[in-house]
Amino acid sequence: MTHSEIEVIIEQYGSRESAILSILQDIQAKEKYLPREALEHLGEKLGIPINKIYRIATFYRALSLMPRGRHEVCVCVGTACHVRGAQRIIDQMKLELGIRPGETTKDRNFTLETVNCLGVCAAGPVVAIDGQYFGKMISGKVDGTLKKYRSDKKKKEGANGKA
Numbered sequence: 111m112t113h114s115e116i117e118v119i120i121e122q123y124g125s126r127e128s129a130i131l132s133i134l135q136d137i138q139a140k141e142k143y144l145p146r147e148a149l150e151h152l153g154e155k156l157g158i159p160i161n162k163i164y165r166i167a168t169f170y171r172a173l174s175l176m177p178r179g180r181h182e183v184c185v186c187v188g189t190a191c192h193v194r195g196a197q198r199i200i201d202q203m204k205l206e207l208g209i210r211p212g213e214t215t216k217d218r219n220f221t222l223e224t225v226n227c228l229g230v231c232a233a234g235p236v237v238a239i240d241g242q243y244f245g246k247m248i249s250g251k252v253d254g255t256l257k258k259y260r261s262d263k264k265k266k267e268g269a270n271g272k273a
């Protein structure tokens with residue numbers, strides 16, 4: 111993210127300290143995480159010490175200092191999903207993606223997370239990908255469910271001439 115892109119976001123909210131959270135959310139939405147250089151530039155522009163910005167950035171779970179994947183895969187590990195086999199889903203996800211919960215694939219296509227309840231316990235085990243819910247999940251359906259998100263990426267690369 112360039113300095114001028116950050117400044118455009120700042121202009122939208124005004125260079126007030128109280129706008130910091132909205133600005134961080136916009137940077138996060140664009141970059142999928144909060145790059146250190148962006149936070150430093152933001153601190154300079156708003157006159158806020160960098161350690162204060164880091165405190166805010168680490169307080170909110172929706173903000174991340176680590177690069178995130180284009181697709182967020184959340185496996186519910188709440189009680190209802192747990193008793194219906196959520197651990198088997200996590201094990202299969204780990205196998206398919208080659209990462210553990212909290213990690214992002216090297217190609218930055220997927221971030222794997224666990225959550226404590228997605229609010230649809232009767233459909234457990236439940237997985238949410240980019241906010242879309244997949245209920246009654248079994249390990250045999252994991253590959254097929256991820257496939258759409260894998261091919262989305264390949265389609266985009268093809269359109270960019272990368273194949």
Ligand code: FES
Pocket residue numbers: 186187188189190191192226227228229230231232234236
């Ligand atoms: S425990 Fe999984 S959706 Fe509620």
